[in-house]
Amino acid sequence: MIIPLTEATPENAGAKAAALGRLIRAGFPVPPGFVIPTAAYRSATAHPDPSANPDPSANPDRSATGHASQFDAGHLSQSGTGRRHRDVVVSAWLVDELAGVLDVLGESSVAVRSSGSGEDSAEGSAAGQYDSYLAVEGLAAVVAKVQLVWGSLWSRRAVAYRLLHPERTPEIAVIVQRFVDAEVAGVLFTADPRTPGGAAVVEASWGLGETVVQGLVTPDSYVVHAAGEIDRRCGSKATRRDRGAGGDGGGVVSNEVPVEQREKLCLWDEQLRRIARLGREVAELMGGPQDIEFAVENDRIWLVQTRPITAPLDAPEQQPQPTDDESVLRGVAGSPGTASGPARLVRGVEDFGRVEAGDILVCRFTDPVWTPLFGVVAGVVTEVGGRLSHAAIVAREHRIPAVLGVSGVMSAVEDGQSITIVGDMGTVTVPGLLRS
Template sequence: MTVVPLADAGPTCGGKAHGLAVLMRAGLPVPDGFVVVDPADDPAEIAAHLGRLRGPAVAVRSSGLAEDSAAASFAGQLETVLGARSPAEVLTAIRRCAASAGSDRVRGYRSRLGLDDEDAVSVIVQELVAADRAGVLFTRDPRTGADAVVINASWGLGESVVSGAVAPDEAVVTAPADTVRVVVGAKQTRLDLTADGLARTPVPPTDRTRPCLTPDEVHRLVALGRRCAELAGRPQDVEWAIDGDRIWLLQSRPITTLGGPVGRALASPLVTGAPGGSGRATGPARLVRSVDDFARVQPGDVLVCRTTDPAWTPLFRLAAAVVTESGGVLSHAAIVAREFGLPAVVGADQAMAKLTDGTPITVDGFAGTITEGSH
């Protein structure tokens, strides 16, 4: 087993690890960790490296050579394990992350993007930030390509944002004047690190209706995001977390797709949501409530669901467009939809109730609308 301190990770440690190492060497706030380059069963070595980290729990994440690259984000495709504590738990998590590189969904993702198979990946073990607020930041607007920083944020750990489990707050900071526009999302639940592990709980009503970031925190995040982009030399997709008053950077990778100018919006939408980008498409609405409905999805259908997880990626290879009731424009589902060239509307409240299975609909991923019929 070869183990490399995260700050020393080079390109051979995979895209995610190398990206974080660049930030660490530049003095940016990144939780400490290490990279297991060739995972093997060595509990004693894992225990020794864990002993050098702070905090009660770690995040275990994959770092493949093609992952987090300019061509492919692999957003949510490989396994991530949050909250592992003991050496045995961490070793199990490392095996799980490494094995996920050979999963059917990862092979399907690679096939869709024309990438060769890669079964061996490095694995990052990193201090888990017990976040009060967390989310994702893009240093360019992925929907339009505009020179604007887009932030999706919610309470607790960032898993709620990237998985699309909640409708997050969205802050858009537009250059050159850095004008700020904030849309408050519902933020229905939160995921937190507790003494007993991870716990998902309802967000109190008063916290659902107020922004989870202060104006100062928005501007601090923008500054950090722009510094990440400066170091990388290209627009970046940054995951971040706030613990108390401190902002931590958890990821910095290239933005893989940027949209273009927004066209004319269609009139009289049945449902509206957040525009996910990638144009406009028409097809029969296919309401999918669980994996039991997967077999009903046919090529050219519009996938309509409450939210998605990585296991649903094979459906993206069939769908003409994607509509989710929850999630934001920077969620993993939205990122993968843009990479696949699929129009997407996320955070489309009541879409499952308002749309009828089998009815032709048009999804406008630029405007964030779903209209009846073809256009």
């Protein structure tokens, strides 16, 4: 039942896997791999193992909060199967198949990634809504991650996202690929409609791309114009993620970035032009502007994901006029619009119960688990993150303003204090703020 990634189609493996398969067939640099198709998920859910007793703590999204108001109502009622299907286990015959194809792939470390039926489609990105795992080592670890990826189809965040983008029959495939040990990784929007000629926009940071897509750092930002000129803005790249030391199924670790590297751009001009050129070629193949994730390993550029741009940077980033107003904090324009309301400081899922309609979510960064909040709040402010991160994309899809990378905002703003954010300019106004 397992198929090569080159044979993936939207019908048998979801849009994400199908796009990667199409890139490979066209000769683009995509890590090799295979797909556990949606048919395997259907088979597993049709014949669940009654002896299975998964540990819900293995997936923190299942028990993240006891708050059961706007985040739980109806979220697991689709087809009446959500709670049962998220605990499906991998059958013995599929484990045997996995053992064989992993041997053929011959990689000591792989990425285990979701490809949901509505993920990476023209209708919705589902950015960060389903689980993926990097640097997975060994058959047992791969099997465990496949089960978690299947289960993520029915996580609170994924079901809440699907309320905006309904699917007739939610299903999920699983991609297993060679893991890329990235020195630098990031995201490319192949065409920014806000710029003459639709320049390419790149955000990147040291290490694995998780830090950029999850908004864990404020990345370096580049605009690569059609004529070759490049605009650059150095980010505050304080942390990086890399493959761990191995053992116990592999995984990734976080480390601090040395100060001298934080202040150094992570991509040079020739790499940026190669990335932009690959992006143009992918967009031509796929028939429209693309949101592409890439990784650089030993100066080789790998493409690890491409999807249609569902949430474009659709408003010119307005440059705020110089001002002596000490109450204005500045960050990255993530999603257009203006909103005023009480700041709700959220440090973790334990704070979700305090969030009310009309609040402005203020946080260090947003985890995909937090997606249900985006359907409640009037706007989002983060201390770190870029405009191509999952948080920014989902904010634009929800049509709420977002300002990202506002250094120190968690200390500058008091919980419940009235603030105003302007997503077009990347500003947060905090009345009465006095800087030290």
